[in-house]
Amino acid sequence: MTKSAVRVRLAPSPTGEVHIGTIWLAQFNWLFAQQNHGAFILRVEDTDQKRFVPGSMDRIYEALHWFGLDPDEGPQQGGGYGPYVQSQRLKLYRHHADELVQRGAAYPCFCTIERLQKLRTSQEERKLPPRYDKLCLGLPPEERAKRLAAEEPNVIRLNVPMTGTITHRDLIRGPVTFSFATVDDSVLLKSDGFPTYHLAVVVDDHLMAISHVIRGEEWLPSTPKHLLIYQALEWVPPLFAHVPLILGPDHRKLSKREGASSALSFRDQGYLAAAMRNFLALMGWHPKGELEILSSSDLQRDFRLEDMNPSGAVFDRTKLDWMNGQYLRRLSREELRQHLQPFWHLPTEEGSDDQHVLAIIDLVRDRLKKLSDIDEVANFLFPSVWDQERTHFDRVALVPKKGTGHLTTAAIDWVTGVLDRYAGPWTSRDIKAHVLAEIQAKARTNTEVLWPLRVALTLRPNSPDVFDVLDCLGKPESMRRLRLVNAV
RNA sequence: GCCGCCAUCGUCUAGGUUGGUCUAGGACAUCGGCUUUUCAAGCCGGUAACCCGGGUUCAAAUCCCGGUGGCGGUACCA
Numbered sequence: 153m154t155k156s157a158v159r160v161r162l163a164p165s166p167t168g169e170v171h172i173g174t175i176w177l178a179q180f181n182w183l184f185a186q187q188n189h190g191a192f193i194l195r196v197e198d199t200d201q202k203r204f205v206p207g208s209m210d211r212i213y214e215a216l217h218w219f220g221l222d223p224d225e226g227p228q229q230g231g232g233y234g235p236y237v238q239s240q241r242l243k244l245y246r247h248h249a250d251e252l253v254q255r256g257a258a259y260p261c262f263c264t265i266e267r268l269q270k271l272r273t274s275q276e277e278r279k280l281p282p283r284y285d286k287l288c289l290g291l292p293p294e295e296r297a298k299r300l301a302a303e304e305p306n307v308i309r310l311n312v313p314m315t316g317t318i319t320h321r322d323l324i325r326g327p328v329t330f331s332f333a334t335v336d337d338s339v340l341l342k343s344d345g346f347p348t349y350h351l352a353v354v355v356d357d358h359l360m361a362i363s364h365v366i367r368g369e370e371w372l373p374s375t376p377k378h379l380l381i382y383q384a385l386e387w388v389p390p391l392f393a394h395v396p397l398i399l400g401p402d403h404r405k406l407s408k409r410e411g412a413s414s415a416l417s418f419r420d421q422g423y424l425a426a427a428m429r430n431f432l433a434l435m436g437w438h439p440k441g442e443l444e445i446l447s448s449s450d451l452q453r454d455f456r457l458e459d460m461n462p463s464g465a466v467f468d469r470t471k472l473d474w475m476n477g478q479y480l481r482r483l484s485r486e487e488l489r490q491h492l493q494p495f496w497h498l499p500t501e502e503g504s505d506d507q508h509v510l511a512i513i514d515l516v517r518d519r520l521k522k523l524s525d526i527d528e529v530a531n532f533l534f535p536s537v538w539d540q541e542r543t544h545f546d547r548v549a550l551v552p553k554k555g556t557g558h559l560t561t562a563a564i565d566w567v568t569g570v571l572d573r574y575a576g577p578w579t580s581r582d583i584k585a586h587v588l589a590e591i592q593a594k595a596r597t598n599t600e601v602l603w604p605l606r607v608a609l610t611l612r613p614n615s616p617d618v619f620d621v622l623d624c625l626g627k628p629e630s631m632r633r634l635r636l637v638n639a640v
Numbered sequence: 641g642c643c644g645c646c647a648u649c650g651u652c653u654a655g656g657u658u659g660g661u662c663u664a665g666g667a668c669a670u671c672g673g674c675u676u677u678u679c680a681a682g683c684c685g686g687u688a689a690c691c692c693g694g695g696u697u698c699a700a701a702u703c704c705c706g707g708u709g710g711c712g713g714u715a716c717c718a
Contacts, residue, residue, distance in 0.1 A: 163718090164718090165717080165718050167717090167718080197718065199717090199718080200717050200718065202717080203717065203718080261716095265715095265716075268715090268716090272714095272715095275641095275642095276641065276642090277641095278641095279641045279642070280641085280642075281641085281642045281643065281714080282641090282642075282714060283714090305716095307716055325645070325646090328644075328645080329644095330643075330644075331643085333643095334642070334643045334644090334714090335643085336714075336715095338715090338716095339715080339716050341716085342716040343716060344716075346716085348715090348716070348717080348718085349717075349718050352718095353718095368712095369644095369645065369646090369711090369712065369713095370712055370713070370718090371712095371713090371718090372644065372645065372712075372713080373643070373644055373645085373712075373713040373714075374713075374714095394645085396645090396646080396711095397711075397712070399711080401651095403710070403711075404710095404711075405711080405712075431652095434652060434653080434667085435652065435653095436652090436653095437653095438652080438653050438654065438666095438667095440654090441666090442654085442665080442666045442667080443666095443667095444652090444653095444666080444667055444668090461652095461653075462645075462646065463645085463646045463647065463710095463711090464645095464646075464710085464711065464712090465651090465652065465653090466651060466652075467651095467652095468651050468652060468668070468669085470651080470668060470669055471651070471652065471667075471668040471669075472668095473668090474667090474668055474669085475667095475668085477681090481681080516680095517681095518680060518681040518682090519679080519680050519681075520680095521680095529680090552677085552678085553678095597677090598676085598677050599677055599678085600677095601677080602677035602678085603677055603678065604677095605677080606677065606678070607678085612679090613678065613679070614678070614679035614680070615678080615679075615680095616679090616680085617676095617677085617678095618677065618678090619677095
């Protein structure tokens, strides 16, 4: 492993469902690793015992796998830098916290939650930046030693200088400067012995030889704290890239409540992983050309971290639907059938004819935005479904815009007769030629005949071409439907 | 409140580093047309944006300053 090797990581907390923003972030990390022949590492940040939800880790793996973003190293597959779960690395954090205290970069604090709260409120009232007042830093060494020996509950705090500034060069945003006066002496090690994010992230990123930290913008304000720790420990910090936030329709950080922001729910709703990834990549980044349908290898080739847009992006479901439709249309009928399988409720006996099912797919595929649309757009083609739907079908739907009930019934009777007498080949093209010619010969209009015909056969105003439907149904079934509809 | 980030069509964005070729380009959505038996798909076309105010300059979406707005952070959560 050379020093320059690219190693990036995704560091989610196991707090329940995997957020789509996590996958979005994961993909940028993954892409960056891929194009640099580096490693993509999964590290589970479970240092908050209160928020831990059992089973979360399996969900994370399940989601990453479905999106095609499997990590190279992580809790399940291991790797040379484990363990990859923070709760299993407690000794490491304790050790480095002690080291920081020894170097004067951190100190134990015995203040109670109550005192801290009071302090904060009074600072707020005086419009001062809220920060710990370093009371415990001033403790005489003997007193500190005594209280430590007595095992009085305490935390370890970062000793941030009172003056001066620090500048960090962000890969996406350029230089960002913070003045220490506004940086708080954050807790690094909690009284329960667990580290906070600030300590754990620095220790782990360093020990796991992370080269680039690509994380959410919400971490930008705490970067000076992390830099201070690197400095105190005399470690070389990784490069940082703070990516923008994904916003909901309300322009706020996309929350879990926002309709289905769970990553796996997109799978369950019938979106394709490839479409999702393409769509996600286009939030915050854009290719040079004008082509927007990009495969994974296109992305791996063209993605540039430095080209990421620093401003937040609203998650636009409408465009996602369009893109998913594009991907659906590019699938072969066999592939589409595979993908459709978990979503399609085929009538048991009728759905077993392979040729017929494939014909149906060809007939309706352009009408699909999501895989889950399939029942609605295709199932009326099955006799049992049609029979069922007919029981609550309203005949008014048969009447075209400028028609009447009488004329419509007559038109269906007439066309039923025409089709019944027709003895030519039962294909879309031939039926069409014949019926159209008949319509013309009898001085009828296309709309007055074809609209009721199509609605009678499909029971819905939106459906495929009437002759294609006739073709797909076959003559006996078509005739059966027409007679039943008009028998009422 | 304090600190930070951000600011181009409704949305995702190109362009801004090297000011003129941007009367600002593309995509989704929307509107209209074509096709047509409807819807969808497809094709063609339209509407629609440089947050505001100063400055620098022959010339600013692009550079500088100041506002404003949005968002994020401000926990013994991540």
